[in-house]
Amino acid sequence: MNPILSIKNLQAHFHTRRGVVKAVNGISYDLFPGETLAVVGESGSGKSVSQLSYLRLLASPPLKIPGGQVFYRDKDLLKLSDAELRKIRGDKITMIFQEPMTSLNPYLTVGAQLIEPLVIHRKKAKSEAWQAATAALERVGISNASNAMKAYPHEFSGGMRQRVMIAMALTTEPEVLIADEPTTALDVTVQAQILDLLKSIQKENKMALLLITHDLGVVANIAHKVVVMYAGRVFEKGSVDDIFYRSEHPYTQALLKSTPRVDRDDKILPAISGNTPDLIQIGSGCPFYERCSYRTDLCQAEFPQVRLGLKGHERYCHVEKVSS
């Protein structure tokens, strides 16, 4: 099977007054139809920027993409004109964001915003789009959808607004849905509802879901595959079980150890010592070098090549064997 979305050696740099911030530093991963891929990482690891960059949702300048390819089917998105990209973005590839409170236009009704993708991409008449959008609202669990269509965003709670965002991203039945920390700004109970909703929709539509998150609990709940990112690099890729039970990367292991768990009686929650590196001063070595307990001189000199494990489990680390 061919991937629906294939990121190859993508780089994304911000040119700031202080210098070049290398937010994404040559990452590669594939997203296959019908699978849920979670991209995990700390704040500043480049997990969001990598998506926003090739979708051209960041101001450029300061953003520049010095290298890489991003294939949607057989099209390199980086080579398309703005108009060509617009035909895919919002139709085949849709997106929902972290901030449901501010991601909807407060001056327009929910309905006016919901019908836009269908009107632009499918050339639907407004009345027809309105019906389809009402159905989409019903599907994401908004009761009394026809009234909700006429309401304004401020009349909804955060969780409801995120449902509206999801409905909006689904109207065109996209092949790829990119969800950028869709539950981070929500209450824990609402988080679970939204995740369940995404999960069931992903199954029903057989679409590919790319979930950006820093919450390992979310990953375990919903993902099939996981990509672990750190400081603009991919450290490890694999199935959920590969990452949670068979991880062979020092960073992933440290990350898992510092996650609070109810089934473990930790007196003190372990933390990864040190801080994330300054992305301006980052060199060609492994960015985790400073904080890694396995580090060697080689780690500082160059970033490792991929090591292939079983069944597509990949890790980027110079260390031969990491005890867990």
Next chain:
Amino acid sequence: MSLKYLLGRLAVMVPVFFLVVTLVFFMIRFAPGGPFSSEKSVSPAILKNLEAKYHMDEPLSRQYLHYLKDLLHGDLGPSFKHANRTVNEIIAEALPVSLELGLLSLTWALMIGICAGGLAALKPNTSWDYIPMSFAILGICLPTFVVGPVLVLVFGVWLQWLPVAGWESWQDRVLPSLTLGFAYAAYISRLTRGGLMEIRMQDFIRTARAKGLSESDILLKHSLRGGLLPVISYLGPALAGIITGALVTETIFNIPGLGRFFIESAVNRDYTVVMGTSLLYFTLIFVCNFLVDIFYALLDPRVKYV
């Protein structure tokens, strides 16, 4: 926005109006001098007659009540300085002229200001931004008494395209309204640029982009409404100010508008004209702000007046 709210807002106007009447009445009376004091000495007998004619020999409280009574009947009284003319006549003659000049100027200002500001906001930090915004700074800094004569010199005297003064034909309207509108255009362009720039940094604009909307749709459907709210707020006081405060423009172009009565009456202690123009200004401010508030609520669904 409920009818109750609208009526309530209008009801508030009554006590405030009364307050303004009272304040202005006593302030201008307590100011030194009077309508009949001038360098030329007037004989005591004539002065006495004059004061009797205008009820100025009565105690101040009686004059005040007398004025209130006339005001309730819509009578603003006779002018003290313009013989045989009432304040009602003066306003009836001059207001339409000022209204026309003001509305014309504001129309120019809105058209130029919104286009220039919109352009600047769409292409920030390029020459599309720098050139109009430099003009805007110029427009805010240059006083009308510089802009007016320069326009007259260029278009009236050198090019001879337009008349230099007067208020008869449509050509007469062009230079004065441009002169008066220039500073307002400058201000509106800066407000438009600021408003649009702020809107375009909002998350919902990113959502609109993510949906695949074209840049023109993003501007027209998603940005303009919120981005122009600062301009709307500014229009209320601007309209009242532009109608009543065009003294310099009216003087340069010899236009029989209201502006000169504001200054002249205060200098001459023409008590009734001061009252009339002040009350007119107050009413204009009140009505314009009222309209702006209504308009604002129509544009921003989050604003609710209860």
